[in-house]
Amino acid sequence: MSDQMDALIKEINALAHKSKTEELSPEEKARQKELRAQYIKIFREGMRQQLEGIRVIDPNGNDVTPVRRKKKVH
Template identity: 40%
Template sequence: MLSKEKLQRINELSKKKKAGTLTEVEAKEQTALRKEYLETFRATMRDNIEHLTIVDPEGNDVTPDKLKQIKANKFLN
């Protein structure tokens, strides 16, 4: 997860961009921070999905085979 300071900086830069006062250096910083944020978000989301088990109302495991394979591969590594 991104630190609070980095999230605050992303928001500051976004406000400056909307106001039209963003410098080239700040634009590059904003791009790098956004990239880092998206990478972190995607990794967290992927990890959350890979730890899901889907159960139908009758209590049967109906987790997709692809997800089961990913879990099995992670367990073996």
């Protein structure tokens, strides 16, 4: 996990914990929403990169990745 993601998770968790013990201010609620959006964006980018890197190999060892998938990656 990247340092940026670790920092986001730490701050999200701190706000979540605080919200369980007391009411968050409007600024804190907005910050929490912003942090969650950033987290989701980073997560989706990472997942997309992983999926784009997948290759389909048949039992004979041939790369049978669909042509349209190869074009997006390269």
